[in-house]
Amino acid sequence: MTTTASAHGTRRDFLYVATGAVAAAGAAAAVWPLISQMNPDASTIAAGAPIEVDLAPIADGAMIKVFWRGKPIFVRHRTEKEIKEAQDVQLSELRDPQPDSARIKEGHAPWLIVYGNCTHLGCIPLGNQGPYGGWFCPCHGSVFDTSGRIRQGPAPTNLPIPPYAFVSDTKIKIG
Amino acid sequence: MSGPSTFQPQNPVLKWFERRLPIMGLVHSSFVAYPTPRNLNYWWTFGGILSFMLAAQIVTGIILVMHYTPHATLAFSSIEHIMRDVNYGWLIRYLHANGASMFFIAVYIHIFRGMYYGSYKEPREVLWILGVIIYLLMMATGFMGYVLPWGQMSFWGATVITNLFSAFPLIGDPIVTFLWGGYSVDNPTLNRFFSLHYLLPFMILGVVVLHVWALHVAGQGNPAGVEPKTEKDTVPFTPYATIKDAFGMVCFMLVYAWFVFYTPNYLGHADNYIPANPGVTPAHIVPEWYYLPFYAILRAIPNKLGGVLAMFGAIAVLAFLPWLDNAKTRSGRYRPLFKQFFWIFVAVCLILGWLGAKPAEGAYVIVARILTFYYFAHFIIILPLLNRIEKPRPVPNSIADDVLAKTGSRRQPMVSTAIAVVAVAGALLLASAQPSSAADDHGAPQPPRQKWSFAGPFGKFDRGQLQRGFKVYKEVCASCHSLHYVAFRNLAEPGGPGYSAAQASAVAAEYKIQDGPNDAGEMFERPGRAADRFPSPFPNEQAARAANGGAFPPDLSLIAKARTYERGFPWFIFDIFTQFQEQGPDYLVALLTGYEDAPAGFPLPAGSNYNKYFPGHAIGMPKPLNADQVTYEDGTPQTVEQYSKDVTAFLMWTAEPHGSAQADRHPGLHLPDSAVEPALLHQEEGLGLGALIAARVWFNSR
Numbered sequence: 001m002t003t004t005a006s007a008h009g010t011r012r013d014f015l016y017v018a019t020g021a022v023a024a025a026g027a028a029a030a031v032w033p034l035i036s037q038m039n040p041d042a043s044t045i046a047a048g049a050p051i052e053v054d055l056a057p058i059a060d061g062a063m064i065k066v067f068w069r070g071k072p073i074f075v076r077h078r079t080e081k082e083i084k085e086a087q088d089v090q091l092s093e094l095r096d097p098q099p100d101s102a103r104i105k106e107g108h109a110p111w112l113i114v115y116g117n118c119t120h121l122g123c124i125p126l127g128n129q130g131p132y133g134g135w136f137c138p139c140h141g142s143v144f145d146t147s148g149r150i151r152q153g154p155a156p157t158n159l160p161i162p163p164y165a166f167v168s169d170t171k172i173k174i175g
Numbered sequence: 176m177s178g179p180s181t182f183q184p185q186n187p188v189l190k191w192f193e194r195r196l197p198i199m200g201l202v203h204s205s206f207v208a209y210p211t212p213r214n215l216n217y218w219w220t221f222g223g224i225l226s227f228m229l230a231a232q233i234v235t236g237i238i239l240v241m242h243y244t245p246h247a248t249l250a251f252s253s254i255e256h257i258m259r260d261v262n263y264g265w266l267i268r269y270l271h272a273n274g275a276s277m278f279f280i281a282v283y284i285h286i287f288r289g290m291y292y293g294s295y296k297e298p299r300e301v302l303w304i305l306g307v308i309i310y311l312l313m314m315a316t317g318f319m320g321y322v323l324p325w326g327q328m329s330f331w332g333a334t335v336i337t338n339l340f341s342a343f344p345l346i347g348d349p350i351v352t353f354l355w356g357g358y359s360v361d362n363p364t365l366n367r368f369f370s371l372h373y374l375l376p377f378m379i380l381g382v383v384v385l386h387v388w389a390l391h392v393a394g395q396g397n398p399a400g401v402e403p404k405t406e407k408d409t410v411p412f413t414p415y416a417t418i419k420d421a422f423g424m425v426c427f428m429l430v431y432a433w434f435v436f437y438t439p440n441y442l443g444h445a446d447n448y449i450p451a452n453p454g455v456t457p458a459h460i461v462p463e464w465y466y467l468p469f470y471a472i473l474r475a476i477p478n479k480l481g482g483v484l485a486m487f488g489a490i491a492v493l494a495f496l497p498w499l500d501n502a503k504t505r506s507g508r509y510r511p512l513f514k515q516f517f518w519i520f521v522a523v524c525l526i527l528g529w530l531g532a533k534p535a536e537g538a539y540v541i542v543a544r545i546l547t548f549y550y551f552a553h554f555i556i557i558l559p560l561l562n563r564i565e566k567p568r569p570v571p572n573s574i575a576d577d578v579l580a581k582t583g584s585r586r587q588p589m590v591s592t593a594i595a596v597v598a599v600a601g602a603l604l605l606a607s608a609q610p611s612s613a614a615d616d617h618g619a620p621q622p623p624r625q626k627w628s629f630a631g632p633f634g635k636f637d638r639g640q641l642q643r644g645f646k647v648y649k650e651v652c653a654s655c656h657s658l659h660y661v662a663f664r665n666l667a668e669p670g671g672p673g674y675s676a677a678q679a680s681a682v683a684a685e686y687k688i689q690d691g692p693n694d695a696g697e698m699f700e701r702p703g704r705a706a707d708r709f710p711s712p713f714p715n716e717q718a719a720r721a722a723n724g725g726a727f728p729p730d731l732s733l734i735a736k737a738r739t740y741e742r743g744f745p746w747f748i749f750d751i752f753t754q755f756q757e758q759g760p761d762y763l764v765a766l767l768t769g770y771e772d773a774p775a776g777f778p779l780p781a782g783s784n785y786n787k788y789f790p791g792h793a794i795g796m797p798k799p800l801n802a803d804q805v806t807y808e809d810g811t812p813q814t815v816e817q818y819s820k821d822v823t824a825f826l827m828w829t830a831e832p833h834g835s836a837q838a839d840r841h842p843g844l845h846l847p848d849s850a851v852e853p854a855l856l857h858q859e860e861g862l863g864l865g866a867l868i869a870a871r872v873w874f875n876s877r
Contacts, residue, residue, distance in 0.1 A: 033262070033263035033266050033267065034234065034235075034238060034263075034267070036262045036263055037238055037241070037242070037261055037262045037263050037264060037267060038241070039262055041242075041256070041260040041261045041262060041264070042259070042260040042261075042262075042664075042668075043256065043259075043260040043662070043706070044260075046662065046664050046705060046706035047706050049704060049705065049706055057694075
């Protein structure tokens with residue numbers, strides 16, 4: 001066996017690198033399932049199927065909270081006054097500019113459906129509170145208007161709109 | 176740990192760190208520069224393999240805990256949740272369950288290696304005793320882990336093992352109540368076992384550190400049994416021992432992967448796929464295989480306290496081995512008599528293990544008593560005596576001499592090994608030729624072997640058959656039997672009956688699911704959704720019994736894995752290699768086709784039916800299937816035989832739904848792509864192994 005270092009790789013070098021490469025690939029392949037198991041499992045995904053919400057019992061000015069995929073969703077039946085306030089705001093006043101029409105389904109202006117977790121750090125804001133009559137988050141003081149848009153406080157964006165559609169005039173399907 | 180480190184880092188940051196915490200120097204001196212005897216054989220790689228297994232068990236165990244629920248009413252279903260829904264959950268659970276067995280295989284080889292080469296002798300007594308402590312902790316950990324799935328064997332294993340302590344006079348019963356945290360094995364027992372099962376592996380880890388420390392103080396033993404004297408006797412740990420250990424580990428993982436991917440339930444018990452039932456004990460209650468020799472010793476002694484003491488004594492005696500065998504010659508290689516008695520002892524342990532799995536009756540008990548006596552005699556009589564009468568052969572002057580003088584002395588170990596293997600096989604055959612009462616203690620014949628599309632290494636479910644089987648279940652079985660762990664969405668999953676998501680939802684919509692409470696506080700019924708599970712035909716067990724003449728129709732989700740029959744020696748050994756594991760399906764077909772008129776004089780209880788294959792023959796279920804009962808649209812013959820096979824295949828799928836999922840997810844997949852499929856490559860690092868697993872991934876059955 002020679003001990004002089006070869007300028008070219010030797011057969012032994014090749015074997016070492018090849019073995020190391022196979023070992024690395026094997027280790028990576030072995031680790032994959034160990035990490036993948038942290039993702040939502042099949043039953044959790046299946047349980048996240050769309051849900052239907054009946055709007056008929058929700059009176060003018062009332063609000064209900066429903067859960068979809070474990071998250072609270074506010075379904076708010078806005079009054080004429082609240083709709084008007086939401087529509088009359090100058091977009092330039094808003095931190096996350098969005099007209100009210102972009103936050104509802106066309107022809108269903110009384111119905112505001114938004115995720116119920118504050119976009120700051122996830123607390124649930126209290127309804128019909130704060131200077132704009134929308135929501136006030138007790139954790140860190142974010143204020144949302146009657147369109148669920150951020151107006152004051154640390155939250156960066158408006159309350160997001162979940163995917164939903166009107167099945168009929170009094171029924172929506174979330175998801 | 177072998178004197179001051181010679182590790183000198185050049186990097187200034189490393190230098191700064193090393194002066195404050197010389198950990199790199201410690202690693203370097205312990206695992207790189209550490210001098211290892213140059214004559215170590217492959218039996219010495221099992222220390223490294225055991226370290227790997229401990230790490231693998233801890234990693235997979237921590238992951239399983241993320242999905243497991245330690246509660247008497249939820250534990251069993253959370254295990255099924257892991258098997259069915261968690262991403263790669265089936266893989267991780269099978270790795271953990273089979274990993275325990277692999278851990279014990281490795282530790283037994285490690286222990287026998289130590290016994291053969293005298294690794295316990297001066298100056299390694301403490302090293303050996305630490306090893307015995309690790310083994311004890313392993314047994315406790317393994318036992319508590321087996322309780323966690325809360326199946327029938329879990330429950331009754333826990334009951335039997337904890338009741339061992341009731342043998343002690345006066346303090347026995349209070350101890351048992353204390354262990355249970357109640358008046359029987361129940362939820363408090365499960366919770367504390369879960370806690371301890373999580374704790375003990377880390378205690379093992381701690382003792383392993385001491386074990387390795389003690390090893391590095393005394394230095395490794397070696398097959399020649401002479402201590403290294405000069406530098407010529409040793410080689411550096413890295414690369415020589417590391418590469419050799421790594422190679423041994425890869426070979427061991429081949430065996431591990433064989434079990435995990437091809438026969439994952441071989442080492443388990445079918446009964447543990449039946450949820451724990453405090454009212455019914457399984458017919459043959461046996462512990463996991465690695466406790467069987469001690470279980471045989473326990474049962475061999477016809478006295479409760481005596482049996483318990485003998486069982487614990489059988490382990491405790493190991494700790495005294497360094498003083499019981501005080502021969503000067505360390506390695507068994509140079510002790511002609513010791514060598515023979517060693518192999519006899521190995522055979523005795525194996526046969527005791529086999530007896531532990533047999534019913535405690537007739538000749539089995541007599542043989543077990545003789546072997547129990549021999550087990551203790553080996554330690555207490557034979558080993559001390561051998562030292563007086565044996566004339567050892569001369570040992571080599573040094574390890575270098577041993578390695579360089581490859582002479583005829585090599586032949587003899589091979590001969591004695593061959594003799595030993597023949598002796599063990601012969602003894603097992605002889606023992607099996609003795610009373611075969613176990614096989615026919617209920618007088619039930621062995622179910623005939625069926626041909627299954629899902630059998631063997633490349634098997635996969637036949638979609639048409641699963642669809643037909645589902646039809647049979649729906650139209651016949653479902654009127655009494657639930658399918659609790661199966662959701663409608665599963666029908667559309669890869670590897671299953673192959674329905675579309677819309678078809679699965681349509682099937683779901685045919686069922687009424689109880690939901691609620693609604694706003695008025697009332698429960699209501701709604702059509703099923705894909706995410707729902709198959710509803711039970713009866714609201715509770717009492718209602719099911721009332722409707723079925725007192726018999727409870729079992730849930731069918733796991734029935735194909737929860738039923739089996741005794742294969743007997745030597746078939747159960749061949750089954751590892753042929754991967755035969757269709758005992759459950761074979762039994763189900765036999766049962767469904769095994770209805771006949773009771774023979775004259777058979778005392779058939781009222782309301783029972785005679786079945787040739789049912790244990791005890793008197794079965795509550797009337798003959799469920801008749802020809803032309805279910806209409807097959809694909810022209811398959813509408814016979815009882817065909818119905819039975821189809822519904823059994825369907826139930827095999829419900830029991831192991833990930834059986835051929837990988838294969839079907841990428842229909843027509845080619846080998847290079849599937850070799851990348853990560854889950855099944857697992858921890859294997861050898862090319863050949865990669866190819867084996869890749870082939871498995873491609874064809875995949877279960």
